[in-house]
Amino acid sequence: MAVKEKDTEQKIKDAARTIFQEKGFAGARTRDIAEKAGINLALLNYYFRSKQKLYDIIMTETMQTFFGGVIKILNDEQTSIEEKIEAFVTHYIDLLSGNANIPHFILSNVREDPEGYLEKIGALQKAKHSFFFQQFIQASMEGKIPPINPIHFILNLIGLVVFPFLAKPMIAASTGISDQQYADMLEERKRLIPLWVNEMLKVK
Amino acid sequence: MAVKEKDTEQKIKDAARTIFQEKGFAGARTRDIAEKAGINLALLNYYFRSKQKLYDIIMTETMQTFFGGVIKILNDEQTSIEEKIEAFVTHYIDLLSGNANIPHFILSNVREDPEGYLEKIGALQKAKHSFFFQQFIQASMEGKIPPINPIHFILNLIGLVVFPFLAKPMIAASTGISDQQYADMLEERKRLIPLWVNEMLKVK
DNA sequence: CACTTTTTTAAACAAATGATTAAAAACTAA
DNA sequence: TTAGTTTTTAATCATTTGTTTAAAAAAGTG
Numbered sequence: 001m002a003v004k005e006k007d008t009e010q011k012i013k014d015a016a017r018t019i020f021q022e023k024g025f026a027g028a029r030t031r032d033i034a035e036k037a038g039i040n041l042a043l044l045n046y047y048f049r050s051k052q053k054l055y056d057i058i059m060t061e062t063m064q065t066f067f068g069g070v071i072k073i074l075n076d077e078q079t080s081i082e083e084k085i086e087a088f089v090t091h092y093i094d095l096l097s098g099n100a101n102i103p104h105f106i107l108s109n110v111r112e113d114p115e116g117y118l119e120k121i122g123a124l125q126k127a128k129h130s131f132f133f134q135q136f137i138q139a140s141m142e143g144k145i146p147p148i149n150p151i152h153f154i155l156n157l158i159g160l161v162v163f164p165f166l167a168k169p170m171i172a173a174s175t176g177i178s179d180q181q182y183a184d185m186l187e188e189r190k191r192l193i194p195l196w197v198n199e200m201l202k203v204k
Numbered sequence: 205m206a207v208k209e210k211d212t213e214q215k216i217k218d219a220a221r222t223i224f225q226e227k228g229f230a231g232a233r234t235r236d237i238a239e240k241a242g243i244n245l246a247l248l249n250y251y252f253r254s255k256q257k258l259y260d261i262i263m264t265e266t267m268q269t270f271f272g273g274v275i276k277i278l279n280d281e282q283t284s285i286e287e288k289i290e291a292f293v294t295h296y297i298d299l300l301s302g303n304a305n306i307p308h309f310i311l312s313n314v315r316e317d318p319e320g321y322l323e324k325i326g327a328l329q330k331a332k333h334s335f336f337f338q339q340f341i342q343a344s345m346e347g348k349i350p351p352i353n354p355i356h357f358i359l360n361l362i363g364l365v366v367f368p369f370l371a372k373p374m375i376a377a378s379t380g381i382s383d384q385q386y387a388d389m390l391e392e393r394k395r396l397i398p399l400w401v402n403e404m405l406k407v408k
Numbered sequence: 409c410a411c412t413t414t415t416t417t418a419a420a421c422a423a424a425t426g427a428t429t430a431a432a433a434a435c436t437a438a
Numbered sequence: 439t440t441a442g443t444t445t446t447t448a449a450t451c452a453t454t455t456g457t458t459t460a461a462a463a464a465a466g467t468g
Contacts, residue, residue, distance in 0.1 A: 008445080023316075026231035030426060040447050045427060104315060107370055111308060112227075114377040124378035149389055151375065152396065159367030164359050166311055166370065171355065173318040174328035185353055192356065192407065199403040203396065212415080234456060244417050249457060415464065425454075433446065438439100 009047050011037040017058050021105045025055050025112075059109055059117055066102055067123030069095065074130035081139060082198060084132050085157065089193045092161045093186055103162045146204030156200060160193045213251050215241040221262050225309045229259050229316075263313055263321055270306055271327030273299065278334035285343060286402060288336050289361065293397045296365045297390055307366045350408030360404060364397045 006014075015037035019028045030051050034041040048054040073087045096102060109117065118124065127133065136153070139145045164171075164186060171177060177185075210218075219241035223232045234255050238245040252258040277291045300306060313321065322328065331337065340357070343349045368375075368390060375381060381389075 024228060024230065024312075026228065027316075029424085031424095041426090042428080042448085043446065046445075049427095051426065101315075104311065107308065107374065108228075108312065110374045110377060111305075112231075114373050118374070118377050124374075128379075148396070149392070151379070151381070151389060152393070155368050155371065155375070156364060156400070158371070159363045160360060163363030163367050163370075166367075167359065167362070169318050170311065170314045170322070170328075171359070173314060173322050175332075175355070177355070185355060188353070189356070192352070195407045196360070196404045199407055200400045203399045203403055233454090235454095245456090246418085246458080247416065250415075253457095255456065409468105411467080413464105413466070415462105417460100417462070419459085419461100421456105421458070423454105423456085426452095428451070429449085431447085431449100433444100435444070436442085438441085 008037075008039055008043060011039060012044055012047055012054070013058065013061075016054050017062070020055055020058050021062075021101045024105075024108055025051075028055075059105075060120060062102060062105060063117055063120070063123075065095070065099070066106060071123065071126055071130065074127055074132035077131055081132070081135050082194065084135075085197055086194045088157065089161055090190050093190050096162070096165050097183060097186060100165050100168060103165050107166070145201050148204065153197075153201070157193075157197055160189070160196065164189070212241075212243055212247060215243060216248055216251055216258070217262065217265075220258050221266070224259055224262050225266075225305045228309075228312055229255075232259075263309075264324060266306060266309060267321055267324070267327075269299070269303070270310060275327065275330055275334065278331055278336035281335055285336070285339050286398065288339075289401055290398045292361065293365055294394050297394050300366070300369050301387060301390060304369050304372060307369050311370070349405055352408070357401075357405070361397075361401055364393070364400065368393070 012033065016028075016033045019033050019036060023029075023032075028051070030044055031041055033054075034044050037044075044051075044054065048057070069091055070088065073084060073091060076084065076087075079087065133150075136145070136150060140147060140150075164182075168182060172179075172182065216237065219237045220232075223237050223240060226232075227236075232255070234248055235245055237258075238248050241248075248255075248258065252261070273295055274292065277288060277295060280288065280291075283291065337354075340349070340354060344351060344354075368386075372386060376383075376386065
């Protein structure tokens with residue numbers, strides 16, 4: 001049974017993704033990426049020209065992974081606000097459970113280079129023009145949602161989902177909680193966060 | 205009117221704090237710190253021996269700044285749970301409004317070196333043995349609080365306060381919100397977060 | 409002042425690191 | 439097979455960067 005050989009380019013990208021996410025751009029060593037990929041150092045530049053270009057590719061792909069799946073959830077005209085919140089939470093907890101360091105990776109990058117990649121993706125602009133956002137504004141005008149700045153709602157929803165992934169190393173180091181326990185706790189949040197957010201939407 | 209001259213050691217620390225917080229350890233250049241401090245490069249090693257030792261000092265001080273003030277809030281035997289939550293939220297929003305990059309700085313550091321500094325401070329352990337935590341357990345046993353894992357509550361409270369500071373560059377880049385508007389929004393959260401958290405504590 | 413100690417500076421060092429080169433190896437097509 | 443192309447490798451380069459050195463300047467001391 002012949003195992004399909006991963007090609008060199010993909011091996012480099014996989015190694016680069018891991019190391020860039022762990023160490024950041026400045027902390028990553030091209031030699032470490034080459035070693036992890038099991039290739040000669042010169043091949044990295046042969047395929048990608050430079051560390052920076054390789055990083056750009058990894059970061060762009062990571063942004064697409066993170067922002068890509070959510071648009072169709074937000075633009076589903078068949079679902080209510082509550083259903084969208086549930087879908088959003090489940091989608092992201094599932095996604096991040098398999099890629100727990102994406103949030104810190106992206107936030108670090110935006111912090112160093114605020115204009116660099118966001119325009120390439122433009123996902124947050126799309127979210128602002130989504131069907132979900134229209135529903136939200138409408139519910140707000142109908143008095144079903146208190147007239148608070150929608151940015152609070154965005155921050156709360158994203159924060160409740162993402163913050164546990166950002167803070168996991170700190171929580172783990174200070175409580176000694178196991179990976180499995182942490183995963184179970186995240187799983188619980190799929191159910192709890194929508195309930196919490198709905199309660200919060202009643203506060204004025 | 206003689207302006208008190210800041211001594212060299214303090215100038216280096218101030219410059220180092222800024223640059224380490226902006227660039228991280230790996231991304232920071234000792235030459236940049238020296239230039240920002242307005243001192244000769246060799247003085248950095250004369251006063252602090254190495255980049256690493258300087259970083260350790262800055263990080264320890266930053267952790268103390270972040271975790272220092274909260275213990276006496278949590279151990280105040282005169283205040284209720286609700287009052288402690290209010291005090292906690294106000295304390296941190298005020299603190300971080302003047303030091304907005306502390307959260308990302310600390311989380312990045314714990315991520316690279318999970319055991320390194322937390323023991324030096326041990327603040328999270330203290331929080332777990334605080335009077336506040338006893339009150340929380342008691343309310344839980346009395347049925348005033350649903351029996352959910354307290355880690356949810358911790359994550360929610362800290363996340364609602366801290367996440368807006370972590371995400372500010374991304375929110376700012378994608379919405380174009382001004383610093384003043386963001387500050388106003390954070391100010392609103394002093395009032396809203398305690399209300400939200402109290403509502404969340406009713407969900408089972 | 410004379411002397412010692414502390415602080416500061418310019419220069420240099422050594423290691424790390426991103427990138428390049430030139431040749432070898434592997435592969436492809438005629 | 440052979441000629442040409444692509445991929446891989448070992449070695450090297452050039453720059454950056456943390457650190458050290460030795461001397462000068464400044465500050466302190468008796």
